[in-house]
Amino acid sequence: MKKIINDPSTVVAESLRGFALAHADLVTVQEDPAVVYRADAPVPGKVALISGGGSGHEPMHGGYVGRGMLSAACPGAVFTSPTPDQMQDAITKTDGGAGVLLIVKNYTGDVLNFETAAELAAAEDVEVRSVVVDDDVAVKDSLYTAGRRGVGGTVLLEKIVGAAAERGDDLAACEALANRVIANVRSMGLALTACTVPHVGEPSFDLAEDEIEVGIGIHGEPGRQKMKIAPADELVDRLLDPILEDLPFTAGDRVLLFTNSMGGTPPIELYLAHGIAERKLADAGITVERRFVGPYITSLEMQGMSFTLLKLDDEMVGLWDAPVHTPALRWGV
Amino acid sequence: MKKIINDPSTVVAESLRGFALAHADLVTVQEDPAVVYRADAPVPGKVALISGGGSGHEPMHGGYVGRGMLSAACPGAVFTSPTPDQMQDAITKTDGGAGVLLIVKNYTGDVLNFETAAELAAAEDVEVRSVVVDDDVAVKDSLYTAGRRGVGGTVLLEKIVGAAAERGDDLAACEALANRVIANVRSMGLALTACTVPHVGEPSFDLAEDEIEVGIGIHGEPGRQKMKIAPADELVDRLLDPILEDLPFTAGDRVLLFTNSMGGTPPIELYLAHGIAERKLADAGITVERRFVGPYITSLEMQGMSFTLLKLDDEMVGLWDAPVHTPALRWGV
Structure with a gap:
């Protein structure tokens, strides 16, 4: 294996460190649990948008954190779902009082962990909704998925719903718009x-x-x-x-x-x-x-x-x- | 060889066709001779910046044509210098009366062909200056080069001098700035x-x-x-x-x-x-x-x-x- 890395076990953490240095004007990177935050989070009165997934799909999702797109992204290990504690931290720290929309790609691990995090957040009285992207027409069920996989449509959804949240749409409107993107x-x-x-x-x-x-x-x-x-x-x-x-x-x-x-x-x-x-x-x-x-x-x-x-x-x-x-x-x- | 192509001999032309469709708001792509033009070229009174080189280094240079950067780019065959007729066409069609600066990466073919084009243009009374980028410290002379090769510094130069041309710097000032970038x-x-x-x-x-x-x-x-x-x-x-x-x-x-x-x-x-x-x-x-x-x-x-x-x-x-x-x-x- 030829890669520009030091150690397979530290790749994601070291990469995030470089990402933080390169984009300090836009994002704040928390190391443990690993979350990429919009530098000005939480934004009061704005719906927070959170996504996440295994690393290795960059720029998704950390590269899409910032004004007009995501409030936070939770990077997992390479090709591995992030954990509920990352998501819960992201929910707590980005909620500006208008609720949180979780954007989940349809992979079994991601769906389960985001569900757990949403339940934990609900117990703390944060209003959380989730949408699941499943745009891949190739296969109905797959190695990591019940139903279709979530792929490129996720990026378009994050941009479009991110702009809606930025202009002040409420949580129900953001959720409905996200589902309209998913349907189309x-x-x-x-x-x-x-x-x-x-x-x-x-x-x-x-x-x-x-x-x-x-x-x-x-x-x-x-x-x-x-x-x-x-x-x-x-x-x-x-x-x-x-x-x-x-x-x-x-x-x-x-x-x-x-x-x-x-x-x-x-x-x-x-x-x-x-x-x-x-x-x-x-x-x-x-x-x-x-x-x-x-x-x-x-x-x-x-x-x-x-x-x-x-x-x-x-x-x-x-x-x-x-x-x-x-x-x-x-x-x- | 596994590539998403139809025929090795038409790769550059077909790729430019897709590029033209994707970015029709920013650039005009001429097929023969192949030149990528800023959509609003020539810009009267503005120094024109032209670069070019073999294809296969994308987004360099066609991806850098537009407001605040290049006026035109001449794409050669893959890893092959463009020809003087491409460059001459680019010079003629971007000159807005304030002269043309050619940005040349130091490869023997590129240098010779840009020189020929500059001479042809001078004969038509277009004021043309050239700068040669040679930022690669790895080797003094190489397979394709007398002296150092021109590499990543070219992109930075195109951005910085492009901005200077856009704000109205004259040809001598653009040339001096380009040489200051090259020196640093x-x-x-x-x-x-x-x-x-x-x-x-x-x-x-x-x-x-x-x-x-x-x-x-x-x-x-x-x-x-x-x-x-x-x-x-x-x-x-x-x-x-x-x-x-x-x-x-x-x-x-x-x-x-x-x-x-x-x-x-x-x-x-x-x-x-x-x-x-x-x-x-x-x-x-x-x-x-x-x-x-x-x-x-x-x-x-x-x-x-x-x-x-x-x-x-x-x-x-x-x-x-x-x-x-x-x-x-x-x-x-």
Whole structure:
């Protein structure tokens, strides 16, 4: 295993230390329990938004903490759910009196631990609601999931609901909006290579020299099928067709197209795939109104990509465009 | 070779097509000769800034075209200099009457072709000046270079001089500022893995399972030495010590620390290395006033990283902080 680390057991803590130094103007990083806080938390009268999950998917979620997005993020060990004490600390310290919305990706560990933390917080009279993102159309149940997995849609949700919380929407409105995003977002990904979890020390699965895995999750868990590498035109079809059929997306829809790198796929390939997808959507009569292209929800160094498609309405477009200032996303400010 | 492409011979053109669709609000992409233009070029009375180089280093340079940075970028084939006709087209179409500054990374092909283009433009009475970036302390001469290579310092220069041009500095002032950046910036990188150029189809060099290359260039050209992978603390020393000794940087200096991923190194490792470097600089009495962490000058999917250190003065800090709006960098707007 070749990685720029000192010791597999301290990777997350040491990485957070560097992240804290790099972004001290935006976030405060608490080491134990590990939580990334918006520097000005709690914001009185504002709904707090909290997410979290295993590390290794950066910039998700710590990179999305800041004005117009998350109030706090709880990083677990690599590909491992954070613990209820992290979440409880985050809830207590970000609650500004307007309640807390937990944004949970649908993985069994995350769901259970966030539930426990919500119960503990409720006992302390903090109003807590949860939403569960399950946008991955690839598989119904998986290695780590009952039901669909939560993937790229989570990033879009955090941006859109983050903007709503920032403008002063109350907890019920934020929850309803989050569920509207969940109802209108679908994703699917593929992997060209596996990634290596530091404390495991070897690739999380095997792929032959000419083989890819379609329908992959963000932890390297199996997808729909292994197949031979094919031209990009075909790969885009393999991802986009199941997404379009699922919701379904149809002619006349307005969408945000999010073309995501799993980490190791370079921009030159990502933009190539993005272009094919845009033209395919145009041919289907679907209007791409907003684009988002880059490594925004990753699996360490894995080569691969995913598409996420969100059916937009006017309110979502406005909230997407609203100012955001976090370590990983910044515009309008 | 596993890549998300259709055909090695059309990778750059197809990628530019996707880039054009994704960023139509910011840039105009001309297919033949291939040039990425700022959407509002030429800007009357403003010095035009042009750069270019082989593709495969994205977001450099096309991702840096826009307000507060470059006027145009000329993308060559992967790891291959663009041609004089691309540069000449860029000069002609961005000149707003205040002259053109060419920002050239020190690679033999780039230098020759930009020189030819400058001569052709001069014959058409466009005032053209050139600056050559050569910030890589790893090697004096290399496979593609007489003298030092131009690497990460280029990105910082494009941001700082881009802001100066935007506020109305004239050509002589932009040129002098660019040379001041060049005089104060130093870089060095290492690779954990090689990358594969699409039209070559196999990795550009060999590294054993436990081996890294220190002092690597951005094309996979050999560096100072191969060595066994070592703890991050030692790797940071191997990069930072030669940088500090070279200028030299000394106690009391104010710096921008740019921690760059070669493409395939994930944020969790990059921030870990960044944190070590910040503490090392603090120990040396050097003040890190600005940070820049991410994959901003890459070598396709190569795993590895580089540090770039720029000695700052007040004017440079102000220009670094000034608004920028390009596909890859955006703040203050």
